[in-house]
Amino acid sequence: LAKTTQPISMDSYEGQEVNITCSHNNIATNDYITWYQQFPSQGPRFIIQGYKTKVTNEVASLFIPADRKSSTLSLPRVSLSDTAVYYCLVASNSGNTPLVFGKGTRLSVIA
Amino acid sequence: DAGVTQSPTHLIKTRGQQVTLRCSPKSGHDTVSWYQQALGQGPQFIFQYYEEEERQRGNFPDRFSGHQFPNYSSELNVNALLLGDSALYLCASSPVRGRVGINSPLHFGNGTRLTVT
Numbered sequence: 749l750a751k752t753t754q755p756i757s758m759d760s761y762e763g764q765e766v767n768i769t770c771s772h773n774n775i776a777t778n779d780y781i782t783w784y785q786q787f788p789s790q791g792p793r794f795i796i797q798g799y800k801t802k803v804t805n806e807v808a809s810l811f812i813p814a815d816r817k818s819s820t821l822s823l824p825r826v827s828l829s830d831t832a833v834y835y836c837l838v839a840s841n842s843g844n845t846p847l848v849f850g851k852g853t854r855l856s857v858i859a
Numbered sequence: 860d861a862g863v864t865q866s867p868t869h870l871i872k873t874r875g876q877q878v879t880l881r882c883s884p885k886s887g888h889d890t891v892s893w894y895q896q897a898l899g900q901g902p903q904f905i906f907q908y909y910e911e912e913e914r915q916r917g918n919f920p921d922r923f924s925g926h927q928f929p930n931y932s933s934e935l936n937v938n939a940l941l942l943g944d945s946a947l948y949l950c951a952s953s954p955v956r957g958r959v960g961i962n963s964p965l966h967f968g969n970g971t972r973l974t975v976t
Contacts, residue, residue, distance in 0.1 A: 782964065789969065790967075790969050790970075791949050791950075791951070791968050791969050792902065792949075792967050793967065794964035835901060846892065846907060846915050846917065847965065848904065849894075849901030849902045849903070850901050851900060851901050
């Protein structure tokens with residue numbers, strides 16, 4: 749299982765773009781990168797998933813360099829409601845591998 | 860369309876007791892996974908069920924057991940409760956048989972908060 753490393757916490761002001769970087773040096777060829785968001789007393793919610801280059805949806809963008817040893821979740825123009833814990837996960841599409849969550853990054857958005 | 864539902868939302872038990880937590884997966888999903896989340900930590904994988912069988916198991920003792928019913932709903936049972944079992948227990952479902960989160964993100968419920976005194 750690829751291990752991920754991400755900052756414990758980040759602060760941002762409302763309206764700013766936030767970039768959270770995750771390191772996964774041991775990522776395997778079949779591994780995908782997935783990000784989840786979790787609010788207090790709620791279950792994690794899927795944000796975005798990617799394999800390489802750039803993926804964008806209505807919520808966020810995910811940037812993955814060619815070597816895939818890291819990835820960056822980009823949240824455009826954050827609001828107070830984006831205050832949450834963000835988890836970066838790496839999981840294989842070969843076989844049945846359960847998701848392994850780290851401690852995540854606690855993002856605090858300040859007015 | 861209901862998402863993943865869990866019951867009860869909160870539960871208080873005494874050390875040594877047994878507890879059963881319940882989960883109904885999102886409509887169309889056949890795979891259910893259970894996670895334990897201690898305060899300030901990320902969710903830890905307990906086990907996964909599909910086709911009514913346990914398919915994968917994390918590093919949890921045999922006191923933790925589960926079941927999946929023909930309608931894909933699931934139960935998590937914990938015997939001989941310890942203080943350290945106090946946590947948020949999350950159920951997640953996936954529509955891709957046996958594949959947890961690959962090209963098919965997990966859908967989580969809001970969990971059951973278990974307090975063991």
